[in-house]
Amino acid sequence: MKYHRLNEIIELLQPEWQKTPDVNLLQLLSTLAEEMKFEGKLAELSDDALIYHLKMRNSEKNEMIPGLAKDHEDDFKAALLKARGFL
8 A cells, every 4th residue: 555655746746847857856845735735844744645735736716526526416415326326
């Protein structure tokens, strides 16, 4: 499981880092932490927070979080029937 997260972080960091090749990795991570309004030590920044920030960084403000979008139902009745196993 840890290898999956590592690969995902690398895939998400690479294009962002290529946009600013003159900064080192710690400077990039520090910039990302500032964007996230993270106030702790950089070493305490979780992988999950970094992954979600990188996924959502260039998206629209009203766009849904990827993990929640897959379960979203516009119609309440359809969602209720699906939850009860009828759909």
